[in-house]
Amino acid sequence: MVTHVSAEVRGDERGALLSFLAEQRGGIRRAVLGLTEEQAASRPSASELSLAGLVKHAAEVEQYWVARAKGEPPAIQRDQSNWHETFQLVGDETVASQLAYGEEVAAETEKFLRSVPSLDDTFALPDQPWFPPKGRVSMRWLALHLIRETARHAGHADIVRESLDGKTAFELVALAGK
Template identity: 85%
Template sequence: MVTHVPAEAHGDERGALLSFIAEQRGGIRRAVLGLTDEQAASTPSASELSLAGLLKHVAEVEQGWIARAKGEPPAVEREESNWHECFRLVGGETVESQLAYWEKVAAETEAFVRSVPSFDDTFALPPQPWFPPDGRVSMRWLCLHLIRETARHAGHADIIRESLDGATAFELVAAEQQVVPAS
């Protein structure tokens, strides 16, 4: 299921940023369209990344960023001992369960972004070398970062899917919309 931001919400900054986040989520969701869990977990390219792993990672990362912005810990704390689980399905996890989880995360992201008083408001980050050095970021930065993070991995997903079965982003958009491409 793909979440779409209503067209009337695109005119303001929040709506525009949320629509860009939703658009990039769609690229990753479409990349797993019609695949089995085994296909989605395969690594057909030179990378160790799989579509299932990317799906899990982006959902987990988005949830973690929104939690941090709310002043809460992420649902899953990642460290050296469990980092490898961020990019692969473990236990009873499935593509379907990860899609459902991400749908919930996406709804929470939209509600939170729409609720913040100002995009200039900031929140603190833990001291980690991969976070900005000043330790604080704005809500605007958060949205732009989610776009960047999701778009980066949507590009990875395009390559992995095409390596897996030749399906391109255009074909997947058509399949999602149940449109038969012209020959």
């Protein structure tokens, strides 16, 4: 299992942002290490979240934001009637297929953020009531938002995994290193 994207630490801002994002993605990926499909899909805590769902959701959300920054439609269209499907595997989706999708998304994010002329370049926020009207944000904001979103879900994954079998994030880092 790949545990990080090639976000090379170069001492520059883009490299640092991509490295922090890769680190948080790794936390989500490691949370499913050694689990069966059934274990990964289970919801052992008070939350409705499963590890499989978190793996899927993190990749879909990252892809959505990068597509938005590029001015493209997201690869997977969601509306109010099927938003919950971002948090659960459906059809023939598996943990392995979602991990692979996440790796593709991560590579695209890195390629995109390394290619934009400036992290100060902007794009429009969605027209949603929780965003400022006609708001624009920078590519730097995008990277920081992805780090924040991914870190939040990596924390969720820690709790779900520990509720499932008692393994902590530190134990999973050690297991992944073997």
